[in-house]
Amino acid sequence: MDPKTQARFAARARIVKALAHPTRLFLVDQLARREICVCKLTEMVGADISTVSKHLSILKAAGIVADEKRGNQVFYSLSCPCLLDLFDCVESALKTTAQKQLALVK
Amino acid sequence: MDPKTQARFAARARIVKALAHPTRLFLVDQLARREICVCKLTEMVGADISTVSKHLSILKAAGIVADEKRGNQVFYSLSCPCLLDLFDCVESALKTTAQKQLALVK
DNA sequence: TTCCTATTTGGTAATATAGCCAAGTTCTCA
DNA sequence: TGAGAACTTGGCTATATTACCAAATAGGAA
Numbered sequence: 001m002d003p004k005t006q007a008r009f010a011a012r013a014r015i016v017k018a019l020a021h022p023t024r025l026f027l028v029d030q031l032a033r034r035e036i037c038v039c040k041l042t043e044m045v046g047a048d049i050s051t052v053s054k055h056l057s058i059l060k061a062a063g064i065v066a067d068e069k070r071g072n073q074v075f076y077s078l079s080c081p082c083l084l085d086l087f088d089c090v091e092s093a094l095k096t097t098a099q100k101q102l103a104l105v106k
Numbered sequence: 107m108d109p110k111t112q113a114r115f116a117a118r119a120r121i122v123k124a125l126a127h128p129t130r131l132f133l134v135d136q137l138a139r140r141e142i143c144v145c146k147l148t149e150m151v152g153a154d155i156s157t158v159s160k161h162l163s164i165l166k167a168a169g170i171v172a173d174e175k176r177g178n179q180v181f182y183s184l185s186c187p188c189l190l191d192l193f194d195c196v197e198s199a200l201k202t203t204a205q206k207q208l209a210l211v212k
Numbered sequence: 213t214t215c216c217t218a219t220t221t222g223g224t225a226a227t228a229t230a231g232c233c234a235a236g237t238t239c240t241c242a
Numbered sequence: 243t244g245a246g247a248a249c250t251t252g253g254c255t256a257t258a259t260t261a262c263c264a265a266a267t268a269g270g271a272a
Binding site: 047051069072 | 264
């Protein structure tokens with residue numbers, strides 16, 4: 001693999017890695033609908049606020065979400081709505097796998 | 107997060123995690139075009155064959171690729187072509203990020 | 213100021229991942 | 243059979259990730 005190709009796939013992997021966690025996928029899913037503050041997201045996730053904050057910072061570093069401070073709250077939102085299609089992709093991948101397993105059992 | 111929601115996002119995360127590595131993204135990209143044997147993939151990647159084999163087994167466990175033994179070679183192929191759209195998603199996410207950074211510099 | 217809420221950051225321990233080498237398996241072909 | 247090619251698996255070390263707690267920072271209200 002030449003250096004340029006390697007760099008391209010490393011860049012892609014950075015994005016995908018940022019999404020590779022159940023909580024972070026959930027956060028992206030919620031933020032797709034509206035902006036939400038860390039406080040509320042923490043409540044929805046049900047983990048320590050520091051944990052949720054770190055997940056959000058990982059998504060932010062990858063350019064997937066954006067944050068905006070208002071008062072003493074920080075609101076996050078999806079900065080890259082196109083990534084929503086990714087859910088459909090993954091979802092249909094899951095279905096394909098499930099159907100294959102079903103076929104084996106039948 | 108209720109158990110059902112948690113399970114749904116955990117399932118999605120399993121798929122995304124399987125893709126969250128430069129080498130594995132490269133493998134999927136190559137396999138999208140045609141089936142290829144481990145031997146050839148190893149040559150393309152430029153790592154130890156055991157390393158490539160393990161990456162392939164991770165993709166296989168996630169239901170992303172399928173393998174077929176023919177003679178003493180094992181051919182892998184994409185079992186879920188829909189995942190190719192995912193590349194476009196990630197690619198446009200990269201572009202969005204890049205454009206924002208460019209705007210900051212200007 | 214002082215307290216309180218919202219959030220981030222640092223530290224730490226447990227767990228997961230990655231890559232190589234070595235050993236085992238399977239198949240082909242002499 | 244035996245040698246060798248193609249893969250996979252086990253083992254090991256190095257590195258990365260995760261989640262929590264505790265401490266630090268920032269803003270709003272009394």
